[in-house]
Amino acid sequence: MDPEAFVAHLPLCRALPKLELHAHLNGSIRSSTLLELAAEHSQNGAVSYPELVSIIEKEKRSLPETFKLFGLIRLVTTNHQVVTRITREVIEDFAAENIIYVELRTTPKNNPAVGMTKRSYMEAVMAGFNTDSIAFNRIYVRLILSIDRRETTEAAIETVRLAFDMRQEGCEIVGIDLSGDPAIGEWKTFLPALTLAREMGLPLALHCGEVHNPEEVKSILDFHPERLGHVCCLDDLEWQALLASKIPVEVCLTSNVATLTVPCVADHHFVELYKAKHPIVICTDDPGIFCTTLSREYALAASCLDLVSEEVVKLAKEAINLSFAEPQLKQTLHQLFDFSHLKQAPSLPIGAP
Ligand SMILES: CNc1ncnc2c1ncn2[C@@H]1O[C@H](COP(=O)(O)O)[C@@H](O)[C@H]1O
Ligand SMILES: [Zn+2]
DSSP: OOHHHHHHHHHHHHHSOEEEEEEEGGGSOOHHHHHHHHHHHHTTTSSOHHHHHHHHHOSOOOHHHHHHHHHHHHHHHOSHHHHHHHHHHHHHHHHHTTEEEEEEEEOOOOBGGGTBOHHHHHHHHHHTTOSOOGGGGSOEEEEEEEEETTSOHHHHHHHHHHHHHHHHTTOOEEEEEEESOTTSOOHHHHHHHHHHHHHTTOOEEEEEOSSOOHHHHHHHHHHOOSEEEEOOSOOHHHHHHHHHHTOOEEEOHHHHHHTTSSSOGGGOTHHHHHHTTOOEEEOOBOTTTTTOOHHHHHHHHHHHHTOOHHHHHHHHHHHHHHSOOOHHHHHHHHHHHHHHHHHHOOSOOTTOO
16 A cells, blocks of 8 residues: 555545444544543543553554453443443544444443443433534434344344334434454354344344354355445355355455454455455444544545545445435435535546546
């Protein structure tokens, strides 16, 4: 990846209207907020502040270390006021870099110790963006509820039923995710909940192939979710099945490299997907944890694929069709995109490398 090309693409990628379709709420938390919360909690011995700071400040950490960090984050963020604050800050940060639509995914949490149920957790999330502050006039927010791989079948079904009920009540819930530590949990545990989600008309965006697990990858591809996240560790057979499936892939470049899942961006499988014209959407996964932004991810992709500006714009606009937004909103997003892109694009001439 050419650093100069990366820098040259940044102004356009920042100005470009963008859609974020794969970002976890507690992975998007501002580092400053996380450190502040960690300091507060270290006073009661809940976490070791020095340990948390050292893990947060590491540039690269293995997937197991990343999930250890998520365990610490859960410790310091699981109360309603903090959940609302984090959501507000995350949406403000996305809006500030010209993200016009986000499908924010999060795992509803039961925590009786603080009087938290999955529903009260989701209500705290929604309180974070149902305000009329200026930031929220610039961005459409939709929610995807995550099933965590540590959960039981019953707990997963509870999340799907909650998503359905809250959507029926008019909440901006658009789908279901399966995520969490890929080293644990089995596909058959989650299949009943994912089947129920499909029966309820909830689209599925599933993490897939983060670790080598050909049997699970085959089961997921056979189930044909609406979108897939990552797909990093596929053997030839699964790779061919993925290409044949045409299931859109959420590409998380920095996340895959920072977790040592992919050695470097230049070796990332998204290059082959792009060249095969497989539907892809550039995402951040956990912009707070991996110290990245969606603009930066687009600049990384553009410099790695050696794209000209028109191709970058086309890649960003294509995300609208891969989103779970309702048809009317997709139309609005296309209009917004066309208008704001032409109005704001920096002087970088179209066609320049
Ligand atoms: C790095 N790649 C990844 N692979 C799989 N799951 C991930 C992830 N990054 C984040 N999560 C999932 O998102 C949760 C945090 O956000 P929420 O508490 O849900 O808002 C993590 O606990 C993990 O389950
Ligand atoms: Zn993810």
